[in-house]
Amino acid sequence: MLGSFAVILFDGLAYGTLLFLISLGLSVTLGLMNFINLAHGAFAMIGGYIAAICMNRLGVPFLATLPLAFLGAAVAGLVLEATLYRRLYKATHLDQVLFTIGLTFIMVAAATYLFGPSQQPVHLPAFLTGQTAFLGIEVGAYRLFLIGCGALLTVGLGVLLTGTRFGARIRAAVDNQRVAGALGIHVERVFAAAFALGSGLAGLGGALGIDVLGLDPTFPLKYLVYFLIVVAVGGAGTITGPLYAALLIGIADVGGKYYFPQIGGFIIYAVMILILVLRPTGLVRARGRA
Amino acid sequence: MAKTGKHVAEVVFWLGTLAAFFLFPNYLLLGSQIMITALFALSMDLILGYAGIVSLGHAAFFGVGAYCAGLLAKHGWGEPFSGLLIAGAAAGVVGYLTSFLVVRGQDLTRLMITLGVCMLLLETANRFSGISGGADGLQGMQMGKVLGLFAFDLYGRTAYLYALSVLFALFCLARRLIDSPFGLALRGIRENPRRMPAIGSPVARRLITVYTIAAVIAGVAGALLAQTTQFVALDVLGFNRSAEILIILILGGTGRLYGGLIGALVYMVAQDRFSGVDPQYWQFWLGSFLVLVVLFAPGGVLGGIDRLQRTFRKK
Numbered sequence: 001m002l003g004s005f006a007v008i009l010f011d012g013l014a015y016g017t018l019l020f021l022i023s024l025g026l027s028v029t030l031g032l033m034n035f036i037n038l039a040h041g042a043f044a045m046i047g048g049y050i051a052a053i054c055m056n057r058l059g060v061p062f063l064a065t066l067p068l069a070f071l072g073a074a075v076a077g078l079v080l081e082a083t084l085y086r087r088l089y090k091a092t093h094l095d096q097v098l099f100t101i102g103l104t105f106i107m108v109a110a111a112t113y114l115f116g117p118s119q120q121p122v123h124l125p126a127f128l129t130g131q132t133a134f135l136g137i138e139v140g141a142y143r144l145f146l147i148g149c150g151a152l153l154t155v156g157l158g159v160l161l162t163g164t165r166f167g168a169r170i171r172a173a174v175d176n177q178r179v180a181g182a183l184g185i186h187v188e189r190v191f192a193a194a195f196a197l198g199s200g201l202a203g204l205g206g207a208l209g210i211d212v213l214g215l216d217p218t219f220p221l222k223y224l225v226y227f228l229i230v231v232a233v234g235g236a237g238t239i240t241g242p243l244y245a246a247l248l249i250g251i252a253d254v255g256g257k258y259y260f261p262q263i264g265g266f267i268i269y270a271v272m273i274l275i276l277v278l279r280p281t282g283l284v285r286a287r288g289r290a
Numbered sequence: 291m292a293k294t295g296k297h298v299a300e301v302v303f304w305l306g307t308l309a310a311f312f313l314f315p316n317y318l319l320l321g322s323q324i325m326i327t328a329l330f331a332l333s334m335d336l337i338l339g340y341a342g343i344v345s346l347g348h349a350a351f352f353g354v355g356a357y358c359a360g361l362l363a364k365h366g367w368g369e370p371f372s373g374l375l376i377a378g379a380a381a382g383v384v385g386y387l388t389s390f391l392v393v394r395g396q397d398l399t400r401l402m403i404t405l406g407v408c409m410l411l412l413e414t415a416n417r418f419s420g421i422s423g424g425a426d427g428l429q430g431m432q433m434g435k436v437l438g439l440f441a442f443d444l445y446g447r448t449a450y451l452y453a454l455s456v457l458f459a460l461f462c463l464a465r466r467l468i469d470s471p472f473g474l475a476l477r478g479i480r481e482n483p484r485r486m487p488a489i490g491s492p493v494a495r496r497l498i499t500v501y502t503i504a505a506v507i508a509g510v511a512g513a514l515l516a517q518t519t520q521f522v523a524l525d526v527l528g529f530n531r532s533a534e535i536l537i538i539l540i541l542g543g544t545g546r547l548y549g550g551l552i553g554a555l556v557y558m559v560a561q562d563r564f565s566g567v568d569p570q571y572w573q574f575w576l577g578s579f580l581v582l583v584v585l586f587a588p589g590g591v592l593g594g595i596d597r598l599q600r601t602f603r604k605k
Contacts, residue, residue, distance in 0.1 A: 036398060087585065093397040094344050095584050098540055101533055102580025109574030221529065225405060232402040266413055269406045273391065276403055280395035 007139060008255050014143035016250025017150030018212060020243050021205035022223075023230040024157070025077075025198020027242045030231055031174050033089050033191055038100040040202060041220030041227055042107040047073040047203020048215040049111065052120035062125055066207055073203020078196040085195070086188075104220050111217035122210040142211055149208060153201070154243065161239060170194050229272045235282025244283055303548070307454055311447075319446035324558045325453035326514045331539045331550025332457075332464055333507035338536070339545030340468060341500045342480030343392060346401045346532050347408030348508060350388075351381040353527035355509030357415065360428045360516040368434035370517050374456065377513030378506045384411075385505020389498040405529070412527040428522040442518065449518035456514060460507055465547060467503070476500055480545075537580060543592030552591050 026040040047069035054060040054068055084103070088096055124142060132141040161167035169190045172180040181187050206215070213223065230249060234241030249268055256267030275283065310321060330352055337343045358377040367373060391403045415422040422428055435441045440448040467473055475496050478486050486493050516522045525531060534557075542553025565572045587594055 030398065036401070084581070084585075091584070094338070094540075097344065097346070097401070098536065098580050099584040101537070102577040102584065105573045105577030105580070107577075109571050109577065113571065113574075225409060225529070228402055228405070232398055266410055269410045269413070273403060273406045273410075276395065276399055276406075277391055280399050 004258075008258050009251060010139050010147075011143055012251030012254040013247060014140075014146040014150075014250070015212065015254055016247035017146055018205050018209045019226055019230050019250055020246035021150060021153065021208070022202045023227045023234075023242050023246060024239070025195070025200075025202050026227055027231045027234065027238065028170070028174075028194050028198045031238065035085070035089055036093050036096045036100065037085075038097060038224060038228075039103040039107065039220065040100075040198075041224050042104055043073045043077055043199040043202040044206030044209070044223070045107065045111060045215070045217075045219045046076050046206070047200075048206035048210050048219065049115060049120070050203070051207035052122065052210060052215060053115070055123055056121065062123065062128070066204060069207035070200040070204040073206070074196045074200030076203075077199025078192060081192050081195040086192075104224070108217050108220060115217070117217060120210060120215040122215075124211060146208060146212070153204075157239065166190075166193070226268075229268065231282075233272055233275050233282055235284040238282075238284045241282055241284030300548075303551075304458065311450055311454075315445065315447075318450040320558065320562055322446050322449040322453040322518050323515075324554050325450070325457045326511050326518070327535070327538060327558055328551040328554035329453075329457045329460060329514065330508055330511040330535050331542065331554050332461060332547065333504040333511065334535050334539050335544060335547060335550045336464060336467075336500055336504040336507070338539060339547075339549065340473065340476045340480060341497055342483075343497065343501065344397050344400055345392075345404040346529070346536070347404030347406070348504075348535055349527055349529075349531035350404070350408040350411050351385055351505040351508035352512035352515075352531065352535075353408075353411060353415070354384050355381040355512030356516040356522045356526045357422060357428065357512075358509070359513030360431055360522040361421070363431035363433055363517065363520070364428065366432070368432045370434060370436050370452065373517060374510050374513045377516075378510040381509020381512070382502050382506035385509075386498070386502040389501035389505075392501060393494045393497045405532070408527060408529070408532060412524065415524055415527055422524075423522070425524055427524065428516075429520075431516070431520045433517055433520055442520070446518070453514050453518060456510065460510065461547070461551075464507070468547065472496070472499070477545075537576070540580075540583065541591060546592050549592050556591060 022041070022044045025043070026037060029035045029037045029040070050072040051062075051065040051069045054065040055062055060068070080103075084099075088099055091099075128142045128145050130141055131138045132144060161170060169180070169185050172183065172185055173187045173190050177187055180190075206213075206219070209215075213219070226249070230242050230246045233249065234243070234245030249271065252271050253268045260267070307325075311318065314321065330348075333351070334345070334348050337345060337348075355377040358380040359373045362368075362373045362376060367376075388403075388407050391407070392400055395403070416424055419425070433442050436448055436452050440452075442448050468476075475486070475491050478489075478491060479493050479496060483493055512526060515526070538553040538557045539550050540553070541557055542551065543549035561572060564575060
């Protein structure tokens with residue numbers, strides 16, 4: 001019993017880590033520019049396909065595809081931000097929702113056209129497959145790898161955001177755009193960089209997630225709800241909020257499906273509605289906001 | 291002058307829907323689908339266009355109505371009109387109960403709550419496949435005759451006129467509602483939710499009322515779909531349907547009642563044409579179209595006509 005509980009906790013953490021990586025960019029877009037970006041999952045899909053294509057057609061080893069996925073998605077984010085997104089920062093939420101749904105549909109159709117409607121296979125290196133012993137319990141090696149990656153990246157992001165000038169600029173812009181602008185921070189440029197970073201992380205998450213979440217052209221729509229839940233529950237515009245929310249939801253989802261297979265699918269939505277009713281602004285409230 | 295012109299246009303529009311019955315006898319099934327979608331879009335317009343509630347889960351009520359009417363018909367209650375009423379009432383109850391969650395919070399919270407409610411219902415329908423038919427859909431309905439006289443036929447003649455009369459009746463109701471002080475209060479809430487309480491308007495109560503009414507209408511639309519096609523698929527509750535109805539309404543133009551009807555007509559005809567050519571890439575054109583509308587043509591078809599009229603008058 002205890003053993004299975006530990007395994008579920010572990011799988012939930014791995015799953016939550018992926019959700020966190022992918023959702024972080026969404027939180028930044030929402031918090032920084034008050035922009036509802038329903039197309040965010042598409043950047044994860046871009047990363048996933050870059051990894052899958054490099055692996056399956058060009059024979060690049062799995063680990064080497066990860067930075068490529070990050071870069072590809074980041075560049076795509078940068079280009080789309082500069083050409084399309086920027087024009088809609090001041091638009092109504094409804095316009096943003098419609099625009100990004102449209103963008104998602106385009107990407108889904110494009111992915112179907114380019115890669116076909118089927119699931120993409122993934123070839124993991126031998127040391128990442130099978131089970132391995134960790135603190136006395138048998139866990140999936142790849143899950144362990146995911147959690148390790150997630151922990152590394154979270155620490156890295158923490159250092160980037162709290163210890164560097166770039167991070168200080170982002171935090172200043174999130175807290176108060178106008179004052180940040182008055183202090184000489186180029187908010188637009190900071191935002192473009194943050195958007196690219198968020199897209200890149202989503203791409204990396206998408207590539208890491210092929211084995212866990214799967215990858216087909218409907219990916220952005222299938223997981224959109226999860227990413228939105230993470231941000232809405234965690235509280236937009238914060239880093240810690242999505243982290244807690246992603247881990248909570250990862251564990252609730254995996255645990256719910258294991259212990260209560262009859263109603264497992266409900267738990268995630270029920271948890272979300274409950275939290276939003278109790279705390280409409282999310283678990284962690286962004287500073288400087290009522 | 292402009293007002294009579296508008297009235298003439300309205301009369302012509304409704305006569306046109308009737309004339310279509312004789313002009314396009316081979317497209318009556320598509321026609322009845324358009325009516326149903328138009329009714330669904332009308333209900334969305336009440337909450338989005340007039341009350342300003344952004345919802346990504348409006349299909350919840352459509353689906354409740356469809357399953358309710360479908361289950362009634364499957365278990366021996368084939369009388370269509372009472373089926374519609376019961377389905378509408380069921381959707382209304384769900385709408386009333388969830389409205390308390392929706393009136394709290396801002397746009398994002400509302401998006402998430404509506405989406406979450408719809409997903410919960412979808413999950414429920416999927417899970418209790420013994421009752422709902424699950425992924426195979428609900429089949430085996432025995433529909434009675436409309437008014438005890440007209441059976442549903444293969445060509446969709448009965449379905450068309452049935453859907454048209456229900457649409458017309460509910461449209462008149464919605465129009466009456468919008469022109470009432472209640473409708474004015476809704477527009478006030480949409481424009482400034484903070485100032486409305488200051489002049490004594492109970493914002494939450496108004497929103498709960500309109501959300502419930504919209505749920506009833508959406509439920510009736512779903513019930514119509516179930517009755518005319520005698521089949522209910524799981525996707526009546528899907529995210530795509532919620533997104534689609536939003537798109538249709540935007541395409542036609544929000545906050546003008548006719549927007550949903552025009553949007554449904556244009557969208558369904560386009561879908562019928564394009565998906566015949568290229569079913570897989572319909573989504574691509576739809577997506578590009580949405581992006582273009584948001585960037586270049588706010589207000590949809592009717593908004594565009596308004597702008598044309600204005601520039602025309604200036605000259």
